[in-house]
Amino acid sequence: MNLFFFLFSAIIVLSAIAVISSRNPVHSVLFLILAFVNAAGIFVLAGAEFLAMILLIVYVGAVAVLFLFVVMMLNINLEEIKFQVKKYFFSGLFVGLILLAELFFSFSNLDLIRNKNVMVTNSKNLTNTHQIGSIIYTEYFFVFQLSGCILLVAMIGAIVLTLRKRPGVLRQTVSKQIDRKKEDSIEIIKFKNNNAN
Amino acid sequence: MKVNSMDNLFQQLNEVLIISFYVLLIVGPLLIAVAFLTYLERKVIAAVQYRKGPNVVGMFGLLQPFADGVKLFSKETIIPASANKIIFVLAPMISFALSLVAWSVIPISENLVLANINVGILYIFAISSLSIYGVIMAGWASNSKYAFLGALRSTAQMVSYEVSIGFVIVCVLLCVGSLNLQDIVLAQKNYWFFIPLFPMFIVFIISALAETNRAPFDLPEDESALVAGYFTEYSSMLFAMFFLGEYSAMILMSSLGVILFLGGWLPPFDYYVFNLVPGFIWFFLKVGILLFIFLWVRATLPRFRYDQLMRLGWKVFLPLSLFWVFITATVLVFFDILPNFYG
Numbered sequence: 001m002n003l004f005f006f007l008f009s010a011i012i013v014l015s016a017i018a019v020i021s022s023r024n025p026v027h028s029v030l031f032l033i034l035a036f037v038n039a040a041g042i043f044v045l046a047g048a049e050f051l052a053m054i055l056l057i058v059y060v061g062a063v064a065v066l067f068l069f070v071v072m073m074l075n076i077n078l079e080e081i082k083f084q085v086k087k088y089f090f091s092g093l094f095v096g097l098i099l100l101a102e103l104f105f106s107f108s109n110l111d112l113i114r115n116k117n118v119m120v121t122n123s124k125n126l127t128n129t130h131q132i133g134s135i136i137y138t139e140y141f142f143v144f145q146l147s148g149c150i151l152l153v154a155m156i157g158a159i160v161l162t163l164r165k166r167p168g169v170l171r172q173t174v175s176k177q178i179d180r181k182k183e184d185s186i187e188i189i190k191f192k193n194n195n196a197n
Numbered sequence: 198m199k200v201n202s203m204d205n206l207f208q209q210l211n212e213v214l215i216i217s218f219y220v221l222l223i224v225g226p227l228l229i230a231v232a233f234l235t236y237l238e239r240k241v242i243a244a245v246q247y248r249k250g251p252n253v254v255g256m257f258g259l260l261q262p263f264a265d266g267v268k269l270f271s272k273e274t275i276i277p278a279s280a281n282k283i284i285f286v287l288a289p290m291i292s293f294a295l296s297l298v299a300w301s302v303i304p305i306s307e308n309l310v311l312a313n314i315n316v317g318i319l320y321i322f323a324i325s326s327l328s329i330y331g332v333i334m335a336g337w338a339s340n341s342k343y344a345f346l347g348a349l350r351s352t353a354q355m356v357s358y359e360v361s362i363g364f365v366i367v368c369v370l371l372c373v374g375s376l377n378l379q380d381i382v383l384a385q386k387n388y389w390f391f392i393p394l395f396p397m398f399i400v401f402i403i404s405a406l407a408e409t410n411r412a413p414f415d416l417p418e419d420e421s422a423l424v425a426g427y428f429t430e431y432s433s434m435l436f437a438m439f440f441l442g443e444y445s446a447m448i449l450m451s452s453l454g455v456i457l458f459l460g461g462w463l464p465p466f467d468y469y470v471f472n473l474v475p476g477f478i479w480f481f482l483k484v485g486i487l488l489f490i491f492l493w494v495r496a497t498l499p500r501f502r503y504d505q506l507m508r509l510g511w512k513v514f515l516p517l518s519l520f521w522v523f524i525t526a527t528v529l530v531f532f533d534i535l536p537n538f539y540g
Contacts, residue, residue: 002205003209026284026337027284033330037327049316050315050376052316053316053322053323054319056327057323057326060323060327062326062356065329065352069349072333127315127316127375127376129315172505174508
């Protein structure tokens with residue numbers, strides 16, 4: 001579908017420009033999400049429906065939500081950002097140039113990459129979910145597991161950094177509540193009331 | 198050459214028009230179903246509380262939802278002065294639109310489906326994770342404390358319960374071997390999946406309640422603490438869009454449950470008499486049963502406290518569903534009944 005390809009790619013380019021040019025950081029994140037969603041649309045047009053859905057679930061549904069969370073919570077000062085633009089201009093330019101060079105490199109070697117993946121050709125008319133699964137869990141099994149381990153370590157690190165017991169915070173501990181017995185919490189005191197009657 | 202490309206363009210536009218017509222065929226009945234779901238909800242809650250419920254407008258109060266709709270249409274749209282106007286208006290639209298687009302892949306019966314795509318279940322999962330944006334954008338754009346707190350709660354809740362829904366879906370997929378919704382239903386020809394995967398069925402129903410922000414997990418709209426949560430500042434049509442979105446998300450989650458666990462359009466027993474009844478009637482009956490559970494729970498259970506909700510999601514459902522994925526895979530491999538779609 002030619003029409004949709006141009007529609008999606010036009011929206012991607014425009015929203016990518018909007019990401020870096022809009023003054024409100026929350027708007028930037030929302031434009032980034034728009035770009036992600038349209039990239040998923042292009043994946044679908046290219047016949048890579050599994051990648052499209054994973055892009056939506058992982059990046060838009062989880063990563064970008066947390067991103068938006070952080071940007072909304074921080075009260076970002078626009079003047080401060082303007083000051084920092086000068087400070088980070090050259091390092092930003094450097095990173096951008098490296099990314100551009102990598103893109104050029106991979107596009108100029110597109111034939112090479114395609115030839116290497118001939119073994120994934122569709123012989124039994126499988127869906128591309130099956131193809132990706134069969135190649136990840138056979139050919140690249142250890143690399144795949146390793147990337148999983150890296151994510152796990154990062155997650156544990158984040159938990160260790162944030163988990164701390166602060167005094168004065170009331171917390172419900174279910175096991176404590178269940179363990180509680182009548183003898184622990186209630187004491188029956190008998191006393192004589194002299195004034196009675 | 199040029200004429201050819203123009204022809205091509207017209208052909209594409211024609212296709213778009215035909216698809217739009219099918220979309221209307223789905224959306225129209227869906228909106229009517231949403232209207233009557235609100236009526237049903239009030240009637241069910243009334244019955245639980247020993248009242249009559251709506252009974253004045255029309256026969257048995259059947260026209261009540263339309264009266265409510267007209268009321269909402271005719272009210273004034275108020276946009277708070279300090280709100281971010283574009284995002285404020287956009288949020289309910291996103292919420293509403295997302296709850297409708299997921300319907301394109303739901304197979305109502307064997308042949309009744311708009312788009313029979315390979316990754317149907319992932320598509321629904323993706324759409325339901327996108328629906329967070331309607332909530333969080335509304336909360337932020339309202340520029341109000343209650344709305345923002347409600348949105349934060351709601352987002353955290355939806356992200357948490359999506360994880361366990363994901364594992365529940367993985368369990369079912371292990372038994373099917375395909376991401377296609379039609380394949381998932383057809384794999385239940387002999388027995389519905391809620392029998393072997395019963396604990397996952399329960400986890401799915403509870404997570405669906407949390408995912409759609411329904412009672413007892415309706416913390417985002419905790420009236421006693423947060424006024425109305427993320428849509429505190431909304432009125433008239435914009436409010437109605439949130440409302441419609443929530444109810445159509447409920448119907449969507451119920452039909453997802455029917456497809457995953459209750460055999461979709463398949464009759465309960467493969468007898469001749471049952472097969473006479475068209476598939477979509479079985480489908481709607483089952484959806485109706487799950488929807489009734491939604492309403493029944495709302496009328497009976499008190500609201501969860503926020504930390505209890507989070508603990509249930511992360512410390513109970515996540516380990517349980519992860520463990521069940523492991524068990525399912527082990528059993529399938531051990532008895533060598535792993536579905537094989539390699540032909």
